[in-house]
Amino acid sequence: MTDITLLPQVEAFLRRRHTLFIDGGYVQSHSSQTLEVINPATDQVIAHVADADAADVDAAVESARRGFQQWSQVAPAVRGNVLLKLADLLERNREELAQIETCQSGKIIQVSRAFEVDQAAHFLRYYAGWATKISGQTLTPSLPSFAGERYTAFTLREPVGVVVGIVPWNFSTMIAIWKLASALVTGCSIIIKPSEFTPLTILRIAELAVDAGLPAGALNVLTGSGRVGQALVEHPGTDKVSFTGSVPTGIAVGRSAASAGLTRATLELGGKNSAGFLRDVDLDTAVNGIIEAGFLHSGQICAAAERFFAHRSQIEPLMARLSERLGKLHIGSPLDERTEFGPVTNRQHQRKLEGFFAKARAENNTIIHGGKPMDRPGCYVEPTVILANSLNDSLLNEETFGPIATFLPYDTEEELLALMNHTPYGLSASLWTNDLSKALRMVPAIHAGTVWVNMHTLLDPAVPFGGVKSSGIGREFGSAFIDDYTELKSVMIRY
Known part of the structure; x- marks a missing residue:
């Protein structure tokens, strides 16, 4: 270090x-x-x-x-x-x-x-x-x-x-x-x-x-x-x-x-922001998008994605590829210029995230990667990937405000939109696809104040920002x- x-x-x-x-x-x-x-x-x-x-x-x-x-x-x-x-x-x-x-x-x-x-x-x-x-x-x-x-x-x-x-x-x-x-x-x-x-x-x-x-x-x-x-x-x-x-x-x-x-x-x-990956997106692009959407600043961004939806045929290889990538992140001191992933901001928040890990285990979610605090000084938690069992699971409904990406598969694009909108919140969302025409047709159906296509989290002062619903x-x-x-x-x- x-x-x-x-x-x-x-x-x-x-x-x-x-x-x-x-x-x-x-x-x-x-x-x-x-x-x-x-x-x-x-x-x-x-x-x-x-x-x-x-x-x-x-x-x-x-x-x-x-x-x-x-x-x-x-x-x-x-x-x-x-x-x-x-x-x-x-x-x-x-x-x-x-x-x-x-x-x-x-x-x-x-x-x-x-x-x-x-x-x-x-x-x-x-x-x-x-x-x-x-x-x-x-x-x-x-x-x-x-x-x-x-x-x-x-x-x-x-x-x-x-x-x-x-x-x-x-x-x-x-x-x-x-x-x-x-x-x-x-x-x-x-x-x-x-x-x-x-x-x-x-x-x-x-x-x-x-x-x-x-x-x-x-x-x-x-x-x-x-x-x-x-x-x-x-x-x-x-x-x-x-x-x-x-x-x-x-x-x-x-x-x-x-x-x-x-x-x-x-x-x-x-809120509980969603990222939806259409079937045409390749795995490397999806993994890069997930890290951008959910793990920047240890997920402590109000617009960050926490709910991730991928086609059923791709979800297992996608999570495996993501787990491999997260395992290679340079985790360390935030004052080390090589560090890619640092601590969460306070002990109170670290304990809150530990509570979410406990909820995931209690509800029999599958923890693909991470899922615990790190054994080192400071408020570090592992970057975490979780596969939920149903849309009613806690980690698909409660804001974690941390480095926890919770996944659920979908079968049709109509189902994807329903899953993304199944939340009382509506700050942001993102769609990932190579089909711009399809994306532009889907954007109006997403209930969020900001919808990104093939990007997430980044803000520009010329573009209004704020939420709908709660x-x-x-x-x-x-x-x-x-x-x-x-x-x-x-x-x-x-x-």
Whole structure:
């Protein structure tokens, strides 16, 4: 094992006494409680962060309200330029940010560099381009004229106000960037609540945002447990919540937001995503697709596939080929550039995955590969392949959010579509085939917010992303995000 050497500035950052980021700088929490940040690859405590309390929530909301009053009056082009400068700073500090991220999340360093930093900068530049393109419409009302009067009307897009961005632990940098970019480009201010497992990188990015020219209060970061997020959602001074996370927690957040005076909510939740392989796909292509769809970042991606359907004639050789490939993965330290598969992000999640392995055995599923934690320090579990007995088995219905690919055979393409849609969730799905005509006919029949063909998991900022059914409300990316971060105001004039 050959780990890269941590940069001196990373080691210095980890040694800090981390506080809250409010009103443009670090402030001490009113609470004396702290939370440990643990490196999931080593089980070592690498930092402590503040566990914010109610007084801290009030302070952050007051800061964000002041920040909103200033930031919402900034010219759109200036807002866009600040995001562009922040993108430049992310790239300039690429290795530092990637190393901090890998230390806190266990994400392999190559993924931290390519996705958490490079893609985050790409998304920032995309959102910056929208700053000067948010517009309304002019309309001509059909009201009757009694004395020669006339009418005209137009619509305005106005920022919704103070946004609460609740960020999960799986992609703590990139998802935070999605939320803060959406809020800031539309003229909103934002309070980021990172996961207690991965709170460090966004604290460093908040510093960079100030260097990029963001005024005090426009971006605030509150670290702490889940109760901090709940307090922000329920606070009368916040206007919108953007939540990414599990379905049960998202439903609870949505209910809290609705009860708190109908606070606007965008909910990007997980689910039980499907990948269907048509009979014409060769085994090597299918294996590569399965690894892309289900095993990137140890399966800890909300859009990752967990349910895999292959034709009955191919399923056994496909799983055998996949098992062979998984057995050759380089599993190791996420700071080793040779590593292809690292730990899951926290001990709690590792234990949850162990529970799924136990369920598979209790239901007499066939474990083709893996199926247990790894005997080494850290939160490692084996990449796992399971053959289910029926569509009712737990691992075809419950989100694992881990490196577990569960398979079931099908006989006809009609059955394949029925199997893929047999879930209360609908975030994403993928079809794999050499017959594009057939794929385009099948895509409309799949109940998911995103359907990939011959690919899975990869996102682009120009393409809207979000779920149907129990997988969420609202859309990220494209122009669709504008609807969720602005209010539409109608103006009518008689003259």
